[in-house]
Amino acid sequence: MTRRWLKLVAALFAFALIAAACGNDDDDGGAAPAPAPAEEEPAPAEEEAPAPAEEEAPMEMTVPDNPDNGVTSSSIKVGWMGDLTGPTASSQQFNSHGSEAYFECANRDGGSLGRMFEYLPEDDQFNADNAAINFTKLTEDDKILALVGLGGSHISTQLQPDIETLNLPVIGPPQTIDIQLEGDQYFNNLAHYGDQADLAAGHIAATVGGIENAVVMGISLEVPSGTEFAAYVEQSVEKGGGTYVNTLYVAPGASEVTAQMVELQAGIDDHGVNYVTLHGSPGAGLVVMQGMADVGITDVPIIGIHGIAANSIWTEGPESVSDETFGIHSFLTANNNIEASALMEECASLAGYDGEHLNLNFAHGFLNGYVFHQAVERAAETGELSRESLTEALKGSFDTMGITCPIDWAAHPHHSQCGAAFSLDAASGGMVAANPFSFYADSFDGEYGIEIG
Amino acid sequence: MLLAFGNFTADPSVNLQLLIGGLALGAIYAVVALGFVLVYKSTDVLNLAHGEFLMLGAYFALTFLISENLNFFLGVFVLLLVMLVFGLLVHYGIMRRMVGQGFFAIVLITLGIATIIRALLLIFYGPTERGRLDLLPQGSFEIGGATVRHVDIIIFAVVAGCVLLFFLFFKYTRLGLHMRAVADDIEAAAAMGIDPDKVYAMTWAAAMVMAGIGGLLFGHVTGAIDRSIEAIGLRAFPAAVVGGLTSLGGSIVGGLVVGVIEQFANGHLGTKWREPVAFSVMFVVLLVRPTGLWGRKDLERV
Numbered sequence: 029m030t031r032r033w034l035k036l037v038a039a040l041f042a043f044a045l046i047a048a049a050c051g052n053d054d055d056d057g058g059a060a061p062a063p064a065p066a067e068e069e070p071a072p073a074e075e076e077a078p079a080p081a082e083e084e085a086p087m088e089m090t091v092p093d094n095p096d097n098g099v100t101s102s103s104i105k106v107g108w109m110g111d112l113t114g115p116t117a118s119s120q121q122f123n124s125h126g127s128e129a130y131f132e133c134a135n136r137d138g139g140s141l142g143r144m145f146e147y148l149p150e151d152d153q154f155n156a157d158n159a160a161i162n163f164t165k166l167t168e169d170d171k172i173l174a175l176v177g178l179g180g181s182h183i184s185t186q187l188q189p190d191i192e193t194l195n196l197p198v199i200g201p202p203q204t205i206d207i208q209l210e211g212d213q214y215f216n217n218l219a220h221y222g223d224q225a226d227l228a229a230g231h232i233a234a235t236v237g238g239i240e241n242a243v244v245m246g247i248s249l250e251v252p253s254g255t256e257f258a259a260y261v262e263q264s265v266e267k268g269g270g271t272y273v274n275t276l277y278v279a280p281g282a283s284e285v286t287a288q289m290v291e292l293q294a295g296i297d298d299h300g301v302n303y304v305t306l307h308g309s310p311g312a313g314l315v316v317m318q319g320m321a322d323v324g325i326t327d328v329p330i331i332g333i334h335g336i337a338a339n340s341i342w343t344e345g346p347e348s349v350s351d352e353t354f355g356i357h358s359f360l361t362a363n364n365n366i367e368a369s370a371l372m373e374e375c376a377s378l379a380g381y382d383g384e385h386l387n388l389n390f391a392h393g394f395l396n397g398y399v400f401h402q403a404v405e406r407a408a409e410t411g412e413l414s415r416e417s418l419t420e421a422l423k424g425s426f427d428t429m430g431i432t433c434p435i436d437w438a439a440h441p442h443h444s445q446c447g448a449a450f451s452l453d454a455a456s457g458g459m460v461a462a463n464p465f466s467f468y469a470d471s472f473d474g475e476y477g478i479e480i481g
Numbered sequence: 482m483l484l485a486f487g488n489f490t491a492d493p494s495v496n497l498q499l500l501i502g503g504l505a506l507g508a509i510y511a512v513v514a515l516g517f518v519l520v521y522k523s524t525d526v527l528n529l530a531h532g533e534f535l536m537l538g539a540y541f542a543l544t545f546l547i548s549e550n551l552n553f554f555l556g557v558f559v560l561l562l563v564m565l566v567f568g569l570l571v572h573y574g575i576m577r578r579m580v581g582q583g584f585f586a587i588v589l590i591t592l593g594i595a596t597i598i599r600a601l602l603l604i605f606y607g608p609t610e611r612g613r614l615d616l617l618p619q620g621s622f623e624i625g626g627a628t629v630r631h632v633d634i635i636i637f638a639v640v641a642g643c644v645l646l647f648f649l650f651f652k653y654t655r656l657g658l659h660m661r662a663v664a665d666d667i668e669a670a671a672a673m674g675i676d677p678d679k680v681y682a683m684t685w686a687a688a689m690v691m692a693g694i695g696g697l698l699f700g701h702v703t704g705a706i707d708r709s710i711e712a713i714g715l716r717a718f719p720a721a722v723v724g725g726l727t728s729l730g731g732s733i734v735g736g737l738v739v740g741v742i743e744q745f746a747n748g749h750l751g752t753k754w755r756e757p758v759a760f761s762v763m764f765v766v767l768l769v770r771p772t773g774l775w776g777r778k779d780l781e782r783v
Contacts, residue, residue, distance in 0.1 A: 115709060117608035250752055277752045281712045283703040286502030287748035290495050311610040315704025318613055322621065323498075323628050344612030344705065 089405065090142045091413040098173035099413045103146040104139075106131070106400055107172040108393075109162055110179030110202065114153030115280070118310050119335055119389055120179045123202050124149045126393025127176045129379035133371065134401055136378065141408055145401075148172060152183065159183040167194055173404075174199060174418055176396040181205045181253050195415045197422055199403075200396035202334075202389065203253070206477050209441035215422050216443035217358060217399075217432055218334060218392065221253065222476045223445050224356045225260030225305075228331045229268060230471030231354065231449045231462070232303045235329060239268030241302075245295045246275040247288060247316055248307035257307040257333055259478050267473075273299050278312060285319035292325060306332035306353075310340045317353065321346035331356065331449060337388050337459065342452030354449035354462060359391040359432050363458030366430030368394070386458030388450065395431040402426050433465050445472045494626030499748045500741060501624075505633040507740020509702060511640050512695035513717035514724060514732035516688050519647065521726045523660045523684040526576070526587050530595035532714015534689055537598055538564055538696020539706050543611055553616055561693045568689030572682040580681070599708060610707035614700040632701045639698060640733060643691065647729050656683060716743075716756070719763035725776025735774065738762070 091099065098105035108127055110120040131145040139145055148170055150162035159180065166172045167190075174197040178184055181203050191198060191213050200217045201208065208214040219227065233239035244265050248254030258275040265272045273295045276288040295301040304320075306313055313336045320326065329352035330336075337355025345353070362372040362385035372385040372394055384390045399422075407413050407421035425436040433446035448461035448468055513535060520528045528534075541563055546556040575594065579587045618631040651657040662670040663680045671677055699713060700706055717736065724735025739759050746758035766773060 113603050113608060118610055118707065121608055279752045279755060281709040282752070283699070283710060283713065284502070284506060285704075286506070286744055287499060287752070290498050290502075290748055294492075294495065311705040311707045311709060314610060314612060318704035322630060324621075340610055340612075344610065346612075 089408055091408045091411065094412065094414050096171050097414045098146075098171050099143070102143055104141070104143050104404060104413070105146045105148060105170055105172045107166040107170065107175045108147065108149040108177045109152060109159060109166070109175060109183070110149075110177055111154040112149065112151035114151075114155065115311075116154050116179065116309050116335075118340065119338060120177075120202060122384055122387045122389035123177050123179070123393040123396075125376075125379065125381045125384050126390040126395075127397040128393075129372075129375040129381055129384075129390070130394045130397025130401070132379040133375035134397070140401060140404055141413070145397075147397075152180070154180055154183075156180070156183050156186050160186065163187055163190065167196065172196075173413070173415060174400060176400050177201060177393060179203070184208060195419060197403075197415060197419045199400055199422070200392060202392065204443055205253070205256075209443060209476055212440070213419060214442060215399075215437050216441075217395065217435060217446070219356065219358050219445060219447035219472075220443060220476060221257045221333070222260045222478065223447060223472050224333050225257060225264045226471045226473055227356050227447045227449070227468045228261055228305050229264035229270070230468050231331050231356075232265070232270070232305075233268065234463075234467075236302055239265060239270040242268075242270035243273060243295075243300045244270060244303045244305060245273045245292060245301045246305045246307070247292070248275055248277055249309070249312050250277040250279050254307045256478065258305070261305045263475075263478060264473070271299070273301055278308065278316065280312070282312070282315060285316055288316070289319045289323045289325065292320070292328075293323060296325065296328065301328060304328055304330045306330050306336050308332070309335050310338035313338075313341050313355075314345050317341070317345045317349040321349050325349075327352070329353065334358070334388070337450045339387055339452055339457075339459065342454075350451075354451050356447050357388045357392075357450050357459070358444065358446045358448075359388050359395060360430065360461070361386050361388055361391050361458040363453060363456035364430075364460065368398075368429035368431050371429070372431075383457070386456065388459050391431050395428060398429065398431075399426050399435065445469070445474070495748070496745075497625050498627035499744045501627050501629055501633070503741030503744030504737055505630070505636065505702065505740070506744060507720070507737035508633065508636045508640050509695070509699055509713065509736075510717040510720040510740050511733040511736025512636070512643070512691070512698060513713055514721035514736050515640070515643060515647070515729065516691045516695065517718070517721040518724070518726055518729055518732045519691060520684060520688045521721075522729075523664050524576075524681050525584075525664065526579075526591065527584070527726075528591045528688070529588060529714070530591040530598065531688070531692060532711040532717070533595040533598040534564075534692035535695040535699060535713060536602065536708065536711045537567070538689075538693040539614075539700040539703075539710060540602055540606055540696070541693065542614060542697045542700050543706060546614065546616055547611075557697065560697065561690050564689040564693035565686045568686035569682055571689070572685040576681065576685060577678060580677070595711070595714075599711065602708060608708070610705040612705065613703060614697070614706070617701050630702075632698075636698050636702070639694065640736075643694065644729050644733050651729070656680070660684060716759070719759045722763050722773055723766045725773030728773065728775035731773060731775030 093099055093101050108124050111117050112121050128147050131147045135144045152159035152162050176199045178198050178201040185207050188207055197213055199215045204216040204218050204220040232242045236242050246258040246261055248258045262272040276291055326348040332355045334357045337357040342350045360366050362369040376385040403418055403421045407417040410417050423437050446465050448465050450459045450461050453460040516531045520526050541560050545551050545559050579590055617635055621628050621630045659675045659680050663677045667677050703710055720736040720739040721732055724731030742762055743755050743759045747755040
């Protein structure tokens with residue numbers, strides 16, 4: 029018996045060795061390295077980069093403990109909920125890493141209000157049941173002050189009543205949906221699907237010489253947000269006088285899209301389709317792009333949602349298609365020479381996520397941490413730090429270090445109409461916008477709550 | 482909105498494209514089904530981890546052929562060698578302990594192996610997707626307005642070659658004969674001096690090699706290599722069942738039939754019908770022929 033177990037252990041160990049050798053490759057998709065000790069990090073950037081929330085953080089300010097709201101004598105607890113190992117992890121993990129990196133830097137610089145930030149990420153694998161358990165842990169056991177990030181529209185929807193009941197502020201979830209616009213506790217900084225559709229229409233119009241010249245076909249994952257985005261695109265395109273031909277749906281996890289490509293080709297031949305809008309994860313986006321390349325559809329450009337604005341779309345996708353592909357997002361990465369550039373790179377390195385500062389979702393998570401930090405210190409000015417005081421403090425404007433448009437959550441709903449069409453800049457390895465945020469500002473019609481037929 | 486699904490039914494080039502796409506998909510299903518059949522035929526184990534085995538093959542192919550940039554033939558050799566060793570480890574480390582145990586206990590063990598493989602791949606490779614492999618010829622040509630990829634032809638050839646090889650192996654080699662004997666009656670085979678343990682070990686090794694070949698081929702046709710590709714195991718399951726879980730030839734026919742049916746369902750009814758139709762075909766076949774179209778019917782003395 030013992031021998032057999034030893035052999036089993038040996039077998040697993042051998043596999044682990046093989047896999048470890050295999051995982052040790054040079055591309056950017058591998059597991060993140062272990063965090064390096066802060067002492068070993070080079071210091072020069074420290075002087076150039078602004079310390080996190082430095083201007084608004086008087087060192088002497090403090091507040092009484094409020095352990096039921098995540099404020100202990102030594103820490104301020106902030107949670108993150110999302111998919112770290114499930115089907116959308118390739119997007120969401122960067123978001124969590126961004127927040128973690130920000131808090132690492134903030135803690136290195138002394139934390140806030142005489143306390144350290146305690147960052148508590150919880151992985152739900154995009155599963156609503158797991159998310160419910162994680163939410164209970166974070167709110168009842170850890171008693172967090174707020175969430176920075178709450179991934180998954182189905183999860184957001186499910187937890188909405190509890191979030192409102194607990195007065196739990198949610199800063200910068202990685203999707204903006206109707207129900208969040210209705211809630212008091214959500215502070216969104218990623219463009220709503222309706223805004224992304226408007227932006228897509230604006231981008232298409234600029235490319236084809238006016239929206240009236242656009243003949244658009246949508247390709248969406250067969251999930252509720254896919255249907256919603258497609259409906260918004262149809263509305264935005266047709267409102268401007270363009271033509272929306274059809275939406276093609278792709279099953280989550282599909283490995284090929286032959287049938288969809290047949291209909292796309294029919295749309296091109298019969299209706300003159302000259303643009304494709306794309307909804308999905310980076311993996312689904314790659315499947316569609318490969319499908320287009322396989323049948324020779326390489327001259328119809330693509331614009332996709334924020335899920336498509338991932339570096340892997342350009343590094344791993346077929347060049348013939350990715351050259352004409354853009355993804356919509358609301359943030360700028362460190363290669364864009366913004367105020368936060370040096371700090372983002374430095375904090376990514378400090379947290380052990382070298383290179384991730386070139387990813388848009390990392391920038392989003394980083395910004396969420398920075399906004400939370402500012403809001404905590406603003407709330408503390410009232411003499412107490414609680415979910416209620418933080419919620420009130422969030423209803424205002426915040427510095428973004430240039431990562432996104434100026435944030436002003438004074439009016440309800442608390443969200444941001446900010447976005448641009450991005451693609452990969454091969455020279456820097458980071459994402460760059462085709463045009464500045466201001467270029468797309470006129471595209472947004474501010475209409476939400478579309479009815480899906 | 483101008484179009485509704487299904488309005489191109491009469492276009493022959495469209496249907497030809499769906500047929501070719503279905504055959505290409507079916508060839509991949511056949512590769513996976515071959516793995517199911519190989520293990521089931523020789524060990525009576527329904528291996529629900531085969532999709533993960535194939536995924537392992539695809540990731541190892543990425544490592545040896547892309548990251549390590551080995552010569553193609555050397556890389557493939559190393560890949561298959563590693564998969565073979567892994568198959569032996571699966572048998573000697575886990576499955577040997579399960580010989581003689583209940584059917585469902587063994588199925589659950591294979592599910593456990595699948596879970597471990599998924600977790601290890603996540604730990605060592607991370608969640609970020611990789612692009613398609615492009616080491617085999619990537620071009621295409623047209624027939625009747627439909628596109629045929631070179632890589633699909635190669636997959637057909639490899640699958641047909643594997644079936645032929647396994648057929649010859651089972652029919653004419655000593656080890657193949659031993660495998661058949663053990664599958665028919667393990668006690669009688671053991672009484673005749675055949676070591677079932679070694680036969681099972683070779684079976685798992687062969688199945689893993691098959692998964693390595695499948696992973697290498699699938700890595701050339703899937704749009705992205707990520708952990709979602711393990712779903713190919715579930716999707717190919719109807720192919721194995723339709724063909725008959727004990728028939729090597731049946732697995733290739735089952736794969737092609739299911740691939741084509743899925744593709745037409747997707748093209749004419751919509752993507753949501755793709756899997757329901759495939760599994761409906763499986764149900765119908767099972768109702769009419771519980772052993773699948775070419776499966777072996779076990780006779781028991783009473």
